[in-house]
Amino acid sequence: MMIGVIRERGVPVTLLDLGCGLGHLNDFLRGTPHHEQVRYTGLDMSARYIEEARQRSPQTQFVRMDLLESDRELPQYDYIVMNGLFNYRGSTTREGMKEYWQTMLGIAWRHCTKGMAFNVMSKIVDWERDDLFHVSFDELSEVVARNFSRHFIMRHDYGAYEYTTFVYREPCGAHG
Numbered sequence: 001m002m003i004g005v006i007r008e009r010g011v012p013v014t015l016l017d018l019g020c021g022l023g024h025l026n027d028f029l030r031g032t033p034h035h036e037q038v039r040y041t042g043l044d045m046s047a048r049y050i051e052e053a054r055q056r057s058p059q060t061q062f063v064r065m066d067l068l069e070s071d072r073e074l075p076q077y078d079y080i081v082m083n084g085l086f087n088y089r090g091s092t093t094r095e096g097m098k099e100y101w102q103t104m105l106g107i108a109w110r111h112c113t114k115g116m117a118f119n120v121m122s123k124i125v126d127w128e129r130d131d132l133f134h135v136s137f138d139e140l141s142e143v144v145a146r147n148f149s150r151h152f153i154m155r156h157d158y159g160a161y162e163y164t165t166f167v168y169r170e171p172c173g174a175h176g
Helices: 024-030 047-056 094-111 139-149
Strands: 014-017 038-044 063-064 077-082 112-121 153-156 162-168
Touching: 014 094, 024 038, 038 047, 038 112, 047 063, 077 094, 094 139, 139 153, 139 162
Parallel strands: 014 038, 014 077, 038 063, 077 112
Antiparallel strands: 112 162, 153 162
């Protein structure tokens, strides 16, 4: 789902997997036609995850960085994806999670030149879990349009209890 944010086909792009964990998105990319097109970088704040990701895929760039501390050293990427970064909130209050979500989206937006993708838990469920971050379409739309761009797509069609949002700097077809 996350690589669906990439609009170009056959053109090299850079992709940052923010909150990459063990780098499973990189594993997935290697098994697709996109592997030639996408220059993947994984970023996580966990030293343990980054160490393991590097062992699993030594030829891939993995970076350990706490972006809440500082994002000054983070370069620009064409696309930034955040898969699962906002689904679980544990004991964090909803307001605390909302603040974290908006802060991380702001950091990603500053460092992507074309677009970003992220997912949150849907409110279209039979019941909501108190430890997950459920966000309505209206709330998400207001945050994205007000702070980032009017050019976005929400994907709720893949059978999970979450949905993915693609946010772009330019409207579809703006450059051909």
